Amino acid sequence: MGAQAREERIAELLEPVLAEAGLDLEAVELTPAGKRRVLRVVVDSDDGVDLDRVGEVSQEVNAALDASDVMGELPYVLEVTSPGVDRPLTQPRHWRRSRGRLVKAALAGGGDVTGRVTDADDEGVTLDVEGRPRTLAHAELGPGRVQVEFRREADTDAAD
Numbered sequence: 001m002g003a004q005a006r007e008e009r010i011a012e013l014l015e016p017v018l019a020e021a022g023l024d025l026e027a028v029e030l031t032p033a034g035k036r037r038v039l040r041v042v043v044d045s046d047d048g049v050d051l052d053r054v055g056e057v058s059q060e061v062n063a064a065l066d067a068s069d070v071m072g073e074l075p076y077v078l079e080v081t082s083p084g085v086d087r088p089l090t091q092p093r094h095w096r097r098s099r100g101r102l103v104k105a106a107l108a109g110g111g112d113v114t115g116r117v118t119d120a121d122d123e124g125v126t127l128d129v130e131g132r133p134r135t136l137a138h139a140e141l142g143p144g145r146v147q148v149e150f151r152r153e154a155d156t157d158a159a160d
Contacts, residue, residue, distance in 0.1 A: 006030060009070050010039070017064045018043055021057050024093065026083050036075040039065075042083050046097060049082040089144035095120035102149055103127070106142030114147070 007028045018025050027042040041061055043049055058080040065071055065078070089095050089103060095117060104114040115127030115134060124137040125144075 003030060006070070010041075010065075013064055013068055013070055014041060014061055017060050018057065021053075021060060022047075023049065023053075023057060026087070030076075033077070036077060038077050038079060039071070040079045040081065042081055042087075044083055044093075044097065046093070048097075054080050054082065085146050085148065089146070092120065092122045092138060095125045095138075095144065098144075098146055102147040103144045104147055105144035107136075108140050108142060113141075 007030055010030070011025060011028045014028070015025050023043040023045050025041070026044050027040070029038075029040040029042075031038050031040070043054070043057060058078065061080055062078055087094070089098060089105070095103075098117045099120060100117065102114070102116050104112060106112050113127065113129060113134065113136070115129035117125060118128050118133065119126040124135055125141065126133050126135045128134075
């Protein structure tokens with residue numbers, strides 16, 4: 001079985017387990033690491049994912065994997081994690097979870113846009129671009145990226 005087919009089988013196995021825990025499966029990555037493999041399962045939710053929740057769901061994921069033959073006989077290391085700030089915003093739920101954050105995205109028609117996400121739903125995203133709202137359909141946007149801000153204006157106001 002090829003790597004992509006195995007990752008798809010793993011995703012099919014884990015999606016219901018994670019949905020039961022109130023989490024979305026964002027990615028499955030299976031990579032060789034010497035004589036074993038590393039299985040990285042990336043999860044997220046609208047409420048975020050804290051370390052305690054990752055620990056709980058790791059046990060459920062491990063039990064589901066052990067009860068199936070999807071991983072075969074070779075040893076592996078399981079990592080359950082949440083997406084990092086650098087993950088691309090590609091799904092409506094990614095944009096929704098980025099409310100209040102500064103993002104930069106390519107536009108399907110060329111160029112890019114940078115603004116703070118003020119609203120997002122299944123239809124599109126509203127950004128505050130230099131103080132003006134700009135609503136874009138998901139089809140108009142390429143992958144977005146959250147921009148790292150070391151000090152936001154609101155933080156500056158609070159420091160005064």
